[in-house]
Amino acid sequence: MSGDGAIVSEGVRNEPALVVNQLTKRFGNRTAFADVSFEVAHGEVFGFLGPNGAGKTTTVRTLGTLIAPTSGSAIVAGIPLNPDNGVEIRQQIAIMPEAPGLYLRLTVTENLEYFAALYGLHRPDARIREALGAVNLGDRANDLCGSLSKGLRQRVSLARTLMSDPTIMFLDEPTSGLDPAAAREVHTLIVGLRQRGVTIFLTTHRLEEAEKLCDRVAILNTTLKTVGRPAALRSQLFRSSILVKVRTPLDHPGVVFDSIRSVESWHAEDPATYVLEVSDPLLAAPEVTRRLVESGADVLHMGERHRSLEDVYLALMGDVAVMTAP
Amino acid sequence: MTATDRNRAQAVLLKELREYRRRRSIIATMAILPILILIADAVAVFVVPRTTVILDARKYVVSPVLYLLLIPSVMPSTLSAYSVAGEREQGTLEPLLTTPIQRKEFILGKAAAVALPTMVLSYVVFALFLCGVALFAKTAIASATFGQGALVLALFLLAPLLAGWAIAVGMIASVKARDVRVAQQFGTLVSLPPVALILMLAAGVIHLTYLTAIIISAALLLIDYGAFQMVSRMMIPERLVMDSKPE
Numbered sequence: 001m002s003g004d005g006a007i008v009s010e011g012v013r014n015e016p017a018l019v020v021n022q023l024t025k026r027f028g029n030r031t032a033f034a035d036v037s038f039e040v041a042h043g044e045v046f047g048f049l050g051p052n053g054a055g056k057t058t059t060v061r062t063l064g065t066l067i068a069p070t071s072g073s074a075i076v077a078g079i080p081l082n083p084d085n086g087v088e089i090r091q092q093i094a095i096m097p098e099a100p101g102l103y104l105r106l107t108v109t110e111n112l113e114y115f116a117a118l119y120g121l122h123r124p125d126a127r128i129r130e131a132l133g134a135v136n137l138g139d140r141a142n143d144l145c146g147s148l149s150k151g152l153r154q155r156v157s158l159a160r161t162l163m164s165d166p167t168i169m170f171l172d173e174p175t176s177g178l179d180p181a182a183a184r185e186v187h188t189l190i191v192g193l194r195q196r197g198v199t200i201f202l203t204t205h206r207l208e209e210a211e212k213l214c215d216r217v218a219i220l221n222t223t224l225k226t227v228g229r230p231a232a233l234r235s236q237l238f239r240s241s242i243l244v245k246v247r248t249p250l251d252h253p254g255v256v257f258d259s260i261r262s263v264e265s266w267h268a269e270d271p272a273t274y275v276l277e278v279s280d281p282l283l284a285a286p287e288v289t290r291r292l293v294e295s296g297a298d299v300l301h302m303g304e305r306h307r308s309l310e311d312v313y314l315a316l317m318g319d320v321a322v323m324t325a326p
Numbered sequence: 327m328t329a330t331d332r333n334r335a336q337a338v339l340l341k342e343l344r345e346y347r348r349r350r351s352i353i354a355t356m357a358i359l360p361i362l363i364l365i366a367d368a369v370a371v372f373v374v375p376r377t378t379v380i381l382d383a384r385k386y387v388v389s390p391v392l393y394l395l396l397i398p399s400v401m402p403s404t405l406s407a408y409s410v411a412g413e414r415e416q417g418t419l420e421p422l423l424t425t426p427i428q429r430k431e432f433i434l435g436k437a438a439a440v441a442l443p444t445m446v447l448s449y450v451v452f453a454l455f456l457c458g459v460a461l462f463a464k465t466a467i468a469s470a471t472f473g474q475g476a477l478v479l480a481l482f483l484l485a486p487l488l489a490g491w492a493i494a495v496g497m498i499a500s501v502k503a504r505d506v507r508v509a510q511q512f513g514t515l516v517s518l519p520p521v522a523l524i525l526m527l528a529a530g531v532i533h534l535t536y537l538t539a540i541i542i543s544a545a546l547l548l549i550d551y552g553a554f555q556m557v558s559r560m561m562i563p564e565r566l567v568m569d570s571k572p573e
Contacts, residue, residue: 027568064424066563090426101421103341105348110341117337118425144348160421 015078017042017168017199018063023072025055025062031222032058035072038218038227040168040201045194047214048203049313054221056203057098060170063201064095077167091119094161095170100153104146108137108156111145112163119164131159135189151182158189168199175209187213211309225316234307238315239264240281242288243305244274247298256295260287275305334427338435339442346443352405356443360397360451367393367455371467384470387459389528391477394455398448398489399520402440406496407513409436410566411506420567429561433554437493444489452481480527480539487546488520494553501560 018040025032033055040046050056061067063076065086074081077092102111109128116124132138135155140148145156154174161169171190175183190213193200204210210217211230219225226233249271250256257266257276262284266276278284281304292299346352367390413419422432456478459471472478496513503509523542526532532542 061567066420066423066567068564087426087428090424093424095421095424097417097420097424099417099420101417101419103345103418104416105345106341110344114337114341115421115425117340118334118422118427120331120333120426157421 015042016040016075017044017077018046018201019075020063021073023059023062023074024070025058025067026070033220034223036220036224037072038224040199040216042167042199043194043197044215045190045200045202045213047210047217048201048220049205049207049210049217050203050220051205051317056205056220057172059220060095060172060201060203064093064170065089091164092167093170094164094166094168096157096161096172096174098173098176100150100157102145102153102156105144107142107144108132108148108159109141111156112160115160116163121164124163127163127165128159131163134162134192135159136185149182151178151185154178154182154186155189158186162193166198168201169193170201170203172203173205174202175204175206183209207308207310207313217309219313219316221317226312230309230312233309233312238307238311239277240279241305242276242278242281242284243269243301243303244276244288244292244299245301246272246274246292247300248272250274250295250297252295256291256297257288260284260291262287331428331431334431335434335438338427338432339438342436342439343442346439353443356401356405357447359401360447363393363396364451364455366390368458371459371463371471384474387467387471387474388477388530388534391455391471391481392524392528392534394448394452394481395484395488395524396521397451398444398485399492399524400514400517401447402444402489402492403496403513403517404510405440405444406437406493407500407503407509408506409440409497410500410561411503411509412500414504414566415506423563423567429558433497433557433561436497437554440493440496441486441489444493445486448485448489449482452485476534476536476539479536480534480542483539483543484546487543487550488524490550491520491546491553492517494550494557497557498553498560501557501566 016039018038020039021037023036024034026034036055036059038046048056048059058067062069063074063081065076065081068083069081076089079085079089079092081089103114106114109132112128112131113124116127121127128141129138132141135158137152137155137159140152145153148156158171158174161171174190175186178186187209190200190202194213202210202214214230216227216229217233218227228236249268253266253268253274257263257274260276262278262280264277264279266274268274276284276288285302285304289299289302292302370390371387410419413422456471459468463471492513495516496509499509499512499516503512523532527534532538
């Protein structure tokens with residue numbers, strides 16, 4: 001069924017699963033996304049972050065051949081993105097849209113049988129059983145989809161995308177609208193997919209989700225703000241810092257901190273909490289401790305301040321210059 | 327380009343039939359019009375003066391027989407208007423379009439799913455009516471019915487072509503409309519030209535002969551072909567999943 005599209009073999013596993021080069025989509029005067037470039041390696045979980053309306057879903061639809069780009073190019077699963085290759089590309093990928101999009105009057109199995117036929121799968125019964133097993137829904141195979149909770153429908157939708165054994169899975173806000181327990185189940189499934197070596201393109205605006213699941217992330221807000229590993233982005237954007245909390249405010253904090261060579265700068269977050277920018281926290285911490293004790297301070301807490309992906313995201317949404325991390 | 331895969335069209339057809347089976351009210355409401363027409367026709371041909379001779383009987387049978395063509399002309403419009411708009415409304419269109427299915431396969435499957443119950447119901451009603459006439463109508467009425475070859479030919483030849491029109495224009499409405507109700511209303515409206523054609527034939531404005539039956543069939547065949555081509559051209563995924571025209 002895959003024809004010329006089935007060109008992703010062991011020999012080309014070293015090639016990226018997805019190459020996007022200056023891709024742009026405009027609807028009249030409105031720009032959905034512009035000059036977007038990145039690569040995704042085989043087996044990578046790639047997070048695509050951005051606020052609502054940033055162009056994430058439109059990017060997925062473009063890479064999934066539903067929408068034609070205005071300019072730029074892409075290679076999806078080894079196949080150039082152009083109108084003639086739509087069927088071949090769609091044979092190699094699977095997209096899980098934000099809404100499950102199930103036929104509610106059909107059973108779980110009937111839904112999957114339908115999509116198995118559309119993908120031209122051989123021995124669909126075995127594939128369906130395997131996909132339902134992967135999402136822990138084997139015992140609900142004969143239930144009408146209309147009788148399932150939103151979380152279970154999302155799992156059926158995930159089973160549908162798994163069934164065709166795609167080279168790349170696009171998951172568009174897979175935990176949107178789910179309660180924490182259902183979202184955690186989806187996270188567990190994605191971790192399982194990563195362990196199986198499936199390439200996953202995950203769009204989300206849940207930063208903790210991206211931090212937990214993704215090898216690398218891209219942050220999009222019409223244009224690409226950054227691409228990189230979460231840790232690398234943090235270290236690029238933020239200097240190392242130590243957070244110090246004392247029982248009562250220091251009488252002369254400048255005298256204490258300015259005399260420490262490894263402290264590059266400091267500021268008070270509140271009267272009894274200080275943030276010290278340091279070049280090397282391991283080098284600075286013992287010296288800071290000594291000086292605080294010498295000054296008679298009662299130290300309640302001292303430790304390296306950890307920046308989250310959310311901090312990175314918020315800093316970039318404040319329009320920090322575009323950067324690329326390794 | 328990939329060749330059209332009949333299996334994918336069959337998958338769409340099978341899925342649609344499964345949905346009908348789960349929602350029997352669809353078929354039940356589809357059957358109302360054929361039953362009403364069958365009853366009206368039965369009254370028209372069985373309640374005729376005793377003294378009617380074959381020549382007079384012809385005027386009693388032409389209209390009822392042609393009115394049977396209202397079934398394939400009107401019945402498919404609602405279902406075909408739901409075909410794309412309904413998928414969009416229940417959120418299943420985008421997952422469907424992300425599969426390797428091609429637009430022709432989708433259209434073929436959807437059209438077959440509307441045509442199948444329409445034609446089965448239509449031909450069952452035609453057969454019931456003609457059997458009733460053969461078995462129970464006055465001899466003059468039966469002779470007048472079966473003696474007019476052009477009438478019987480028109481009945482069986484025009485039925486699928488009129489259904490084809492209703493299905494194609496219903497699908498056009500379904501692709502264009504953002505709302506299922508708008509699609510269904512538009513689909514019903516565009517089934518009016520075939521109704522007008524049937525009324526003109528029944529009233530004798532267009533005299534029904536073998537030649538006119540064949541000319542009308544050929545014209546409908548071309549129109550149906552053009553309408554389905556139009557559906558195919560309009561089925562652009564970008565237009566279907568976004569609220570804007572592609573550049």
